[in-house]
Amino acid sequence: MLTARASVSTVNTATVCGSTVFDPESRAWIDSLRTSGSAREAAVERLRQLLLRAARFELSRRRGQLASLREPDVVDLAEQAADDACVAVLAHLDDFRGASRFTTWAYKFALLEAATKVRRLSWRGREIPLEPEDWELIPGDLSPSEDAEHSELLNALREAIASGLTPHQRDVLVALALNDVPIDVLAERLSTTRGALYKTLHDARRKLRRHLQEQGLVLDSWLEETN
Amino acid sequence: MQRPEPRQTLARLLGPAGPEVGCDECFDLIDRYVELQLAGQDADSAIPGLRAHLAGCPACAEEHQSLLALVPTAH
Numbered sequence: 001m002l003t004a005r006a007s008v009s010t011v012n013t014a015t016v017c018g019s020t021v022f023d024p025e026s027r028a029w030i031d032s033l034r035t036s037g038s039a040r041e042a043a044v045e046r047l048r049q050l051l052l053r054a055a056r057f058e059l060s061r062r063r064g065q066l067a068s069l070r071e072p073d074v075v076d077l078a079e080q081a082a083d084d085a086c087v088a089v090l091a092h093l094d095d096f097r098g099a100s101r102f103t104t105w106a107y108k109f110a111l112l113e114a115a116t117k118v119r120r121l122s123w124r125g126r127e128i129p130l131e132p133e134d135w136e137l138i139p140g141d142l143s144p145s146e147d148a149e150h151s152e153l154l155n156a157l158r159e160a161i162a163s164g165l166t167p168h169q170r171d172v173l174v175a176l177a178l179n180d181v182p183i184d185v186l187a188e189r190l191s192t193t194r195g196a197l198y199k200t201l202h203d204a205r206r207k208l209r210r211h212l213q214e215q216g217l218v219l220d221s222w223l224e225e226t227n
Numbered sequence: 228m229q230r231p232e233p234r235q236t237l238a239r240l241l242g243p244a245g246p247e248v249g250c251d252e253c254f255d256l257i258d259r260y261v262e263l264q265l266a267g268q269d270a271d272s273a274i275p276g277l278r279a280h281l282a283g284c285p286a287c288a289e290e291h292q293s294l295l296a297l298v299p300t301a302h
């Protein structure tokens with residue numbers, strides 16, 4: 001998940017002779033985190049406070065999903081997310097290229113840690129529904145005007161899921177797209193990564209689209225009406 | 228069991244039509260994308276494939292919304 005890739009263009013940086021020039025605030029963050037001794041300790045603590053703020057922000061947005069937790073547990077969860085994010089930020093410091101402000105870049109680590117912890121907590125002890133018959137429950141109760149036009153589409157989709165996907169692709173598709181299992185939760189249960197699971201989902205979706213297109217079925221004008 | 232309406236189900240099963248980045252690239256690019264959005268710039272032209280990914284990946288979309296909401300409160 002937290003791998004480095006070059007950003008596609010620059011807004012907040014200039015590259016001079018191969019070295020990246022950061023905005024002054026970001027430069028100060030990077031320099032302070034690369035010092036040693038007590039100066040570095042102070043910078044790391046300042047970073048942890050920044051990340052704690054982001055983690056608390058995320059948990060407050062998701063408080064409804066944490067209804068079973070007592071307030072001290074929520075406080076602990078924020079601290080854990082900030083600590084884990086701090087470790088991740090420090091491990092990836094060399095990946096910061098100044099494409100955004102340092103604080104924006106760092107926040108995303110804390111939001112990811114907090115969001116992932118909440119998703120996993122809210123699914124703790126719950127079984128992941130992977131029943132193969134789930135895809136057969138794709139709704140067929142269209143309105144009369146939609147029915148004639150689209151029942152063929154839904155039938156073709158059921159057939160494509162049944163015959164065109166590998167069992168793993170079908171399981172991942174059913175869990176993520178039909179049963180709303182969070183991708184982090186499924187990744188943890190299947191001992192894989194979010195990126196790898198999304199790739200599986202993406203490949204399954206492409207196969208389904210290709211299958212429907214080969215049948216001469218037109219999709220996107222109908223789908224766009226949902227947006 | 229209550230099922231969502233067919234078009235929403237179909238949209239979730241089929242995902243976005245166009246090219247999209249994956250979750251790892253999304254994480255790498257999302258901070259810049261959000262700053263471009265907040266600056267009123269054309270984030271989608273600058274970072275192709277990210278909007279499509281956010282349409283296809285609920286987890287990344289949630290984290291994008293959080294970052295978009297958090298950053299303006301921090302400056």
